[in-house]
Amino acid sequence: MKRFLTLLLAAAMVLSFAACGDNGTTIRNENEKDNVKKDPIAAQYLQDLAVKTADYPVLPAMPNESELDEAFSTIDYDKMGADAYEKAQEKIWEDWDARSTAYYDALKALRSEGTAQPDAFRSFTEQTARALLSGTDNTVVSPANLYLALAMLSETTDGESRAQLLSLLGLDDTAEAQGAGNYIWRNLYGETSTGRTQLASSIWLKEGVPYNEETLATLAQQYLASTFSAPMGEKKTDSAIAEWINENTGGLLADAAGGIETKPETVMLLLTTLYFKDQWRDEFWENATKEDTFTAANGAQQTVDFMHLTQDRASYYRGENYTVAELRFQGGQAMRFLLPDEGTSLERLLAGGSAMGGLFGYDMGVSLPSGKLIWSVPKFDVSTDLELTDALKALGVSDVFDFDRADFSPLVDFDRFDKAVAVTQVQHAARVKIDEKGCEAAAFTAITAECTSAMPEELPVIEMDMDRPFAFLITGVDGLPLFVGTVNTLD
Numbered sequence: 001m002k003r004f005l006t007l008l009l010a011a012a013m014v015l016s017f018a019a020c021g022d023n024g025t026t027i028r029n030e031n032e033k034d035n036v037k038k039d040p041i042a043a044q045y046l047q048d049l050a051v052k053t054a055d056y057p058v059l060p061a062m063p064n065e066s067e068l069d070e071a072f073s074t075i076d077y078d079k080m081g082a083d084a085y086e087k088a089q090e091k092i093w094e095d096w097d098a099r100s101t102a103y104y105d106a107l108k109a110l111r112s113e114g115t116a117q118p119d120a121f122r123s124f125t126e127q128t129a130r131a132l133l134s135g136t137d138n139t140v141v142s143p144a145n146l147y148l149a150l151a152m153l154s155e156t157t158d159g160e161s162r163a164q165l166l167s168l169l170g171l172d173d174t175a176e177a178q179g180a181g182n183y184i185w186r187n188l189y190g191e192t193s194t195g196r197t198q199l200a201s202s203i204w205l206k207e208g209v210p211y212n213e214e215t216l217a218t219l220a221q222q223y224l225a226s227t228f229s230a231p232m233g234e235k236k237t238d239s240a241i242a243e244w245i246n247e248n249t250g251g252l253l254a255d256a257a258g259g260i261e262t263k264p265e266t267v268m269l270l271l272t273t274l275y276f277k278d279q280w281r282d283e284f285w286e287n288a289t290k291e292d293t294f295t296a297a298n299g300a301q302q303t304v305d306f307m308h309l310t311q312d313r314a315s316y317y318r319g320e321n322y323t324v325a326e327l328r329f330q331g332g333q334a335m336r337f338l339l340p341d342e343g344t345s346l347e348r349l350l351a352g353g354s355a356m357g358g359l360f361g362y363d364m365g366v367s368l369p370s371g372k373l374i375w376s377v378p379k380f381d382v383s384t385d386l387e388l389t390d391a392l393k394a395l396g397v398s399d400v401f402d403f404d405r406a407d408f409s410p411l412v413d414f415d416r417f418d419k420a421v422a423v424t425q426v427q428h429a430a431r432v433k434i435d436e437k438g439c440e441a442a443a444f445t446a447i448t449a450e451c452t453s454a455m456p457e458e459l460p461v462i463e464m465d466m467d468r469p470f471a472f473l474i475t476g477v478d479g480l481p482l483f484v485g486t487v488n489t490l491d
Helices: 040-049 065-073 082-111 118-132 143-155 159-169 174-188 213-223 235-249 254-258 346-352 354-360 389-394
Strands: 007-018 050-052 139-141 196-206 225-230 266-278 290-295 301-315 317-319 322-328 334-340 370-378 380-387 422-434 439-450 461-465 470-475 481-487
Touching: 040 050, 040 225, 040 235, 065 082, 082 174, 118 139, 118 143, 118 159, 118 174, 118 354, 118 389, 118 481, 139 380, 139 422, 143 159, 143 174, 143 213, 143 266, 143 481, 159 174, 174 196, 174 213, 196 213, 196 235, 213 225, 225 235, 235 254, 235 266, 290 370, 301 322, 317 354, 322 354, 322 461, 334 354, 334 461, 346 354, 346 470, 354 470, 380 389, 380 481, 389 422, 422 481
Parallel strands: 007 439, 196 225, 370 461
Antiparallel strands: 007 266, 050 225, 139 481, 196 266, 290 301, 301 370, 317 322, 322 334, 334 470, 380 422, 422 439, 470 481
């Protein structure tokens, strides 16, 4: 049995709402730990705090190749004879096919729910990417994670606060937000023999604060959010929150999760997680990895390991002064790369606009040329930690940050709560790492509120020699943008 080495992609979204008095939730940015162990005390307390556990979609077990190998190991040709052995083989394959069919039928039914908003999501992704992928630093953003968070945030607001959020999301009302969020949730969710994508959401309520049950019910139904009631500002609550995040991200965001500190003034946290893993469809050959030179945006010469792969026939797109091509994963997802021509600045290319359209519009039903693609890709590990308040204001979302204008009446019953609520911080941290077998990535967003996403005869040879700054996009099975970023340096 081949040992599968996988892609691991995780994203976590945190929205916290605090009453007057302090800075609400604080995020300490620390380096991620390689190994994370389950905290049994926090795990038990997490169960104790649960008010309602979300009814996540239940799919039949996806059969895997190890089970198939095990089944075949139980039959013996010499002992059974030819006829019995053949019948046993047929039975194993029939059982396998039936289980596979059941799983994929259920997955198809799951993905038929919700309302697709591809144009809205794509527009949102391009807008946020243009706003954030600038300069000569490495940048990583998770559009899907941010889109879902803002959709949930729109459910907790009203008036102009909600209108501004919906405008950025490209939606007309919260019904569309619910449909789009549900669509993204259900179309990302699933498992194959080589990987899985899993989402989770939760609502953390401060004990004693009057909340509007209708809004909480909407978040639970449309965004599959579990509900927890907890004393805020206590270490055991923070530990339980971290445990919940770790359970739903495979511990990939352990340090970031452990850095969440609630305050007594924190009135609510909304948490969403995204966990993804899969492997390259065409793995890089480890023995072909060699040191070479990467020229950073500032001109520095950096010696790094480059991975190598040749695809005899693959699609690509040639734009003005750049090339776009992608590598696919076993589960149908893809990682797309935009490589500027020699002598072309990535920063200026992205600022011009057309290249960004090429990156996102690569596979939009256009007949693309085919060529022999020769890949030379540096192994990289890039990360960023962004504060998005100013960027969101520039994109038209301003009222939620203003204590005099923010309207959180769908969230808090202000007839019984006399303190204003507004968003004071939007923090987004992300990391992407790739090697010969796959990719590992994580994103974390924190929104803090306080008061007052047939071979031709000859094919052209396309060299994707990424020895200079480049951009990338990781997409889901239906093209939903999961992560987008730039690599300007490999220091």
